[in-house]
Amino acid sequence: MPTKLSVNINKIATLRNARGGNLPNLIQVAKDCERFGAQGITVHPRPDERHIRFEDVYDLKAVLHSELNIEGYPNKKFLALVSEIMPHQCTLVPDAAHVLTSNQGWDVVANFDFLKDIIAEIKNTGARVSLFINPDEIQAEVASRVGADRIEIYTGDFAHNFSKPDKTTLIAPYQRCATMAAALGLGVNAGHDLNLDNLAFFKQHVQPLHEVSIGHALICDALYFGLKKTITLYKNCLK
Ligand code: PXP
Numbered sequence: 001m002p003t004k005l006s007v008n009i010n011k012i013a014t015l016r017n018a019r020g021g022n023l024p025n026l027i028q029v030a031k032d033c034e035r036f037g038a039q040g041i042t043v044h045p046r047p048d049e050r051h052i053r054f055e056d057v058y059d060l061k062a063v064l065h066s067e068l069n070i071e072g073y074p075n076k077k078f079l080a081l082v083s084e085i086m087p088h089q090c091t092l093v094p095d096a097a098h099v100l101t102s103n104q105g106w107d108v109v110a111n112f113d114f115l116k117d118i119i120a121e122i123k124n125t126g127a128r129v130s131l132f133i134n135p136d137e138i139q140a141e142v143a144s145r146v147g148a149d150r151i152e153i154y155t156g157d158f159a160h161n162f163s164k165p166d167k168t169t170l171i172a173p174y175q176r177c178a179t180m181a182a183a184l185g186l187g188v189n190a191g192h193d194l195n196l197d198n199l200a201f202f203k204q205h206v207q208p209l210h211e212v213s214i215g216h217a218l219i220c221d222a223l224y225f226g227l228k229k230t231i232t233l234y235k236n237c238l239k
Contacts, residue, residue, distance in 0.1 A: 159198050
C-alpha cells in the first residue's frame with residue numbers, strides 16, 4: 001500500500017516569523033514541496049499563531065493542488081477556520097494552548113462526547129477527520145465509535161527510543177493499533193519525530209499506513225540536502 005508524504009510547513013512559518021517579513025515565502029515553499037513530490041501539505045495553526053497564522057491557511061488553500069491537512073486543537077477559532085477552508089483532512093490534537101509541540105494523543109474515552117459533536121460538525125464540511133492518538137488499541141476502537149475516519153498514531157515514543165536494540169517490542173503497539181484501526185475500517189496516519197533514520201523501519205513494520213506527516217526533521221534535513229532532494233529521500237523511505 002502506498003503511503004503519502006504530507007509535509008508539515010509550520011517550521012517554515014516559524015523561520016519567516018523570526019524576522020517579521022516574508023522570507024522564506026511560505027506559499028512558495030508549499031508550492032515547491034508539491035512540485036518536488038509531496039502528496040500533501042500539513043499546517044498546525046496554534047492559538048498564539050507563533051508558527052502558521054490563520055490567514056496563511058487561506059492563502060495556501062487558494063494555491064495548493066495536493067491534500068491540505070489542517071491539524072490542531074478544536075477550539076472555536078480553529079473550527080471556524082476549518083469550516084471556511086474545508087480542507088481534505090482535519091486532524092484533531094489535544095494540545096494545551098502553550099505546549100511546545102504535540103506530545104500525546106487524545107484520551108478518546110474521556111473526551112467521547114466532546115469529540116463526537118466536533119467530529120460530526122467537521123465532517124459536515126466534507127473534511128475527513130483524523131484523531132491523533134497514542135499507539136493504543138482501545139483508543140483506536142473508541143476513535144471508530146466516536147466517528148473518526150482515520151487515526152494518526154503519535155510516533156514520538158517510537159522515535160525517541162529508536163536507538164535501543166529491541167525494536168520488535170518498540171514497534172509492537174503501533175502494529176497492533178494500526179491492525180485494530182484497519183479492522184474497524186479506519187485509515188491510519190502517523191507522525192511526530194519521524195526522520196530519515198526511523199521512517200523506513202516504521203513503514204516496513206506498520207500496516208496499513210496511509211499517510212505520514214513530517215515537519216521538523218524534514219525541514220532540518222533540507223538545510224543540508226535542499227528541499228527537492230530531501231523530499232525524494234523521505235519518499236524513498238516510504239517505498
Ligand atoms: N502530527 C502532529 C499531530 C503534530 O502536531 C506534528 C507537529 O506539529 C507532527 C505530526 C509533525 O511532527 P514533526 O514536526 O516532529 O515531524
